[in-house]
Amino acid sequence: MRMNAKQCIAIFFSIYVGLVSTPASQLLCAAERDLIASLIPAKPIATKIAPSLPPTAPTNCFVDRFRSEHDRELFARLTAQLSQAAENYQSWGVRKETALYPKVARSTYDDALNTKWNKVDAEQTTCEAMLRLGEKYRTELTSPADRRIRCCFDGTIARVRSTHGVVNGPESRVARSFENRFDYVCPHITLTSTHYTPSIDWLYSPESVQNVFAFGYQINGIEIRSAEIDGHPCDRVSWFATMERDGQILYCDLYLARDRNYIPIRMEFGTPAFVPAVENLVTNVDAFQQDEQGRWFPHQVTLVKNHGKTFQVAKSTYELTPQFDQTRLYSDSSAILDQHHSPPPATVKPYASPELLTTVQQRYFGLGNPILGIDVGQKLVVYWVALILTILLSVAWVVHRTSLDKSLRDYFMHHRFLFGVIGISMTALFGVICMLPSGWLTFGFTLMAMGLFGLAWIAMQKILFRETKISILSTLFAAAAIAIMMSGYSMGTKRMKIRQQMIDDIRNTGGQVAIGMWRLDEEGLFLPAPIVDVLGEAWSGRAHRAAIEQQSFNRKNVKRWCLDEVRWLGIASATGEPFDVDVEAISAIKNKQLLWTFHADQGYLNDDAISELTKFSGLVDLHFDCQGRPLSKRVHALHSLERIWLTNAVVDDELLRTLADVPQLESLCLINPSFVYGPCELNQCGLQAIDIMHATVDHQAMRLLGQLPTFLSFTDCKFNFQNAPSPVELTKTHSMMVLSSQIDDRSLVSMGQSPNLDWLHVGNTNITIDGIEQFSQMHPRVPVSLE
Numbered sequence: 001m002r003m004n005a006k007q008c009i010a011i012f013f014s015i016y017v018g019l020v021s022t023p024a025s026q027l028l029c030a031a032e033r034d035l036i037a038s039l040i041p042a043k044p045i046a047t048k049i050a051p052s053l054p055p056t057a058p059t060n061c062f063v064d065r066f067r068s069e070h071d072r073e074l075f076a077r078l079t080a081q082l083s084q085a086a087e088n089y090q091s092w093g094v095r096k097e098t099a100l101y102p103k104v105a106r107s108t109y110d111d112a113l114n115t116k117w118n119k120v121d122a123e124q125t126t127c128e129a130m131l132r133l134g135e136k137y138r139t140e141l142t143s144p145a146d147r148r149i150r151c152c153f154d155g156t157i158a159r160v161r162s163t164h165g166v167v168n169g170p171e172s173r174v175a176r177s178f179e180n181r182f183d184y185v186c187p188h189i190t191l192t193s194t195h196y197t198p199s200i201d202w203l204y205s206p207e208s209v210q211n212v213f214a215f216g217y218q219i220n221g222i223e224i225r226s227a228e229i230d231g232h233p234c235d236r237v238s239w240f241a242t243m244e245r246d247g248q249i250l251y252c253d254l255y256l257a258r259d260r261n262y263i264p265i266r267m268e269f270g271t272p273a274f275v276p277a278v279e280n281l282v283t284n285v286d287a288f289q290q291d292e293q294g295r296w297f298p299h300q301v302t303l304v305k306n307h308g309k310t311f312q313v314a315k316s317t318y319e320l321t322p323q324f325d326q327t328r329l330y331s332d333s334s335a336i337l338d339q340h341h342s343p344p345p346a347t348v349k350p351y352a353s354p355e356l357l358t359t360v361q362q363r364y365f366g367l368g369n370p371i372l373g374i375d376v377g378q379k380l381v382v383y384w385v386a387l388i389l390t391i392l393l394s395v396a397w398v399v400h401r402t403s404l405d406k407s408l409r410d411y412f413m414h415h416r417f418l419f420g421v422i423g424i425s426m427t428a429l430f431g432v433i434c435m436l437p438s439g440w441l442t443f444g445f446t447l448m449a450m451g452l453f454g455l456a457w458i459a460m461q462k463i464l465f466r467e468t469k470i471s472i473l474s475t476l477f478a479a480a481a482i483a484i485m486m487s488g489y490s491m492g493t494k495r496m497k498i499r500q501q502m503i504d505d506i507r508n509t510g511g512q513v514a515i516g517m518w519r520l521d522e523e524g525l526f527l528p529a530p531i532v533d534v535l536g537e538a539w540s541g542r543a544h545r546a547a548i549e550q551q552s553f554n555r556k557n558v559k560r561w562c563l564d565e566v567r568w569l570g571i572a573s574a575t576g577e578p579f580d581v582d583v584e585a586i587s588a589i590k591n592k593q594l595l596w597t598f599h600a601d602q603g604y605l606n607d608d609a610i611s612e613l614t615k616f617s618g619l620v621d622l623h624f625d626c627q628g629r630p631l632s633k634r635v636h637a638l639h640s641l642e643r644i645w646l647t648n649a650v651v652d653d654e655l656l657r658t659l660a661d662v663p664q665l666e667s668l669c670l671i672n673p674s675f676v677y678g679p680c681e682l683n684q685c686g687l688q689a690i691d692i693m694h695a696t697v698d699h700q701a702m703r704l705l706g707q708l709p710t711f712l713s714f715t716d717c718k719f720n721f722q723n724a725p726s727p728v729e730l731t732k733t734h735s736m737m738v739l740s741s742q743i744d745d746r747s748l749v750s751m752g753q754s755p756n757l758d759w760l761h762v763g764n765t766n767i768t769i770d771g772i773e774q775f776s777q778m779h780p781r782v783p784v785s786l787e
Helices: 005-019 057-061 069-087 109-113 187-192 206-211 327-331 374-401 404-414 416-433 445-465 472-508 529-535 555-560 583-587 607-613 633-637 653-660 699-705 745-750 769-778
Strands: 091-100 124-133 136-143 149-153 158-162 166-169 217-229 232-243 249-257 263-274 277-290 296-307 310-320 512-515 543-549 568-572 597-600 621-625 643-647 667-671 689-693 696-698 711-715 718-720 735-739 760-763 784-786
Touching (some): 069 217, 091 187, 109 296, 109 310, 136 327, 149 327, 187 263, 187 277, 217 249, 232 263, 416 445, 416 472, 472 543, 472 555, 555 583, 583 607, 607 633, 696 699, 745 769, 769 784
Parallel strands (some): 543 568, 568 597, 597 621, 621 643, 643 667, 689 711, 696 718, 711 735, 735 760, 760 784
Antiparallel strands (some): 091 124, 124 136, 136 149, 166 784, 217 232, 232 249, 263 277, 277 296, 296 310, 512 543
């Protein structure tokens, strides 16, 4: 499956923010949270936020979602009132402490509530602080310590700080990419801040309505009724949401207290975990409080979750805080971890050639790999053989102990032809059954088993009819069975002798061969391990991977070996000296479909070698050493090539133009390269990602690479922008990642001319949080993350 660079970047960024997005009130274990999912899942990184919708938008978005026209009118009126209530909370602050108690077995909901929880030690305690000032907000989880996270938005830049890393950028790309949303428009929504309960912010914020149906949920059956809870007049909103992926249904009941600024005094959610059990979640506001402006806030909240007769209770306490008017809190850029202020010096690993010739031997078949189901397959074969033998012995015993013995013998004595037809049919059926184990037909085991079965049938005929003489017809059938058996043996033996010879030759010269199935969709050979040990390693499957010493890789040896079945072929020098790959050896490989990867470590491929590689229609990966020499222009004829690794390449405009002509090429990896700057105007470039490893990168190299509209990744590199006369230009680069490299804050900030940069990630470098802040001030629209 192929993905373009933007998809790769979005996936990586989503994974990263997922790591740092520990929920602010994660009160239940992961297995339980999956039972009740968020009504509005996390927003993908590329999703754009549309302008706010008018107050009538909810009704228009929910056309045909109501039980009646009257409910639709009530819903429109109610959402307008809720939006107005939320507008009254433009500045507020609360601190929330939640105690989660252990699970208990109770008969009813009331029994769970009546338990004296103040005498029970909490299983976990979380503390949160939530501040809001207009469009600015700050949400922070202060405990437990290992899950600390803070999100601040000052109106321009959103800043997320956690124990996993640092993220700066626009709010729509950073804060809203997390599983939990931090921008609580009013305290009403903080009651459902944990992601194991559905979000209700779409009721209070019209701009969120458009996202309700965008992530696999469908809301139907909206019903509005009047109700009363604990003496408070309420509007009851009921609906059910259906997940399109698996049809799971979520039942929702919301009671909005009219005399408490429409705070949801009670929320009930139910999700069928498995039939007939239903998981229920009830949130109840036990007490309210008012601030100096007379606005209502929750004070004591109880959350009860039950699955059958198993209950778990959580109690939350809200405290008002006046800190919301301190504007500096919304632009707090301090990090949670000290290493983000003063990181340890970056360690750049020197380039080391991969040890192709010392690759550990791999064998998948014959060893009982449970992932591939081999253990299960062996047991099935053993059980199948045991069942057949048991049935045959049982039939023989019954025939012997009853009068059927003589009757059957007399019958078949007069119907020899019928008995022969049955024998041929049974042999053919047995052969069909023996085709089922993987590789048995290809490697001749099916024919050998058929021949043995035919001989056994002839022997049974002689015993049944008590014949002492061998007829001509029996001799012909026996000869045919032996011929079938020997043909299968010959088929397997010839193949195995060639493979075993190749294994011995390659390993004797310092190389390695891996035997067995390389991919799940590839045919292997199914044999129990004891049989493999007796027959030899060559009988355990194809040689899917071979690393050969370069002096042994010649035309003579290739003709004697079975490299035609190899998927991954590596050539390397035992002495570590550079060499040219033998062109005639490549031409001696006959199979043009199987080879996927060709890796020549410290080996150079000239024009003729590249031309020979063009015959492999399935070649997608190519590694070789340029040795400072130019890349062959014939590489554009590799029509299936998707990824290429070049070591010691001279990177200039000519090399980039040559690679741009490769039709399917998506990824380029430059290992220990040297750069020669020159203008590189490419009208079309299919390269989606360029990885640079073990390189010294100056401003000229960045200018050269920055002319390509692609994703740049630097690993184990040294950056030197001291001689840059002006800000480093990245005119077309749309995303960049720097890992394990020597780059400091000054070098990061010097990359100022990056008009198309869409994302930046750094990790294990000398960059501090101050450098991240300076870069964000220069590029507030660019998300930047620091591990």
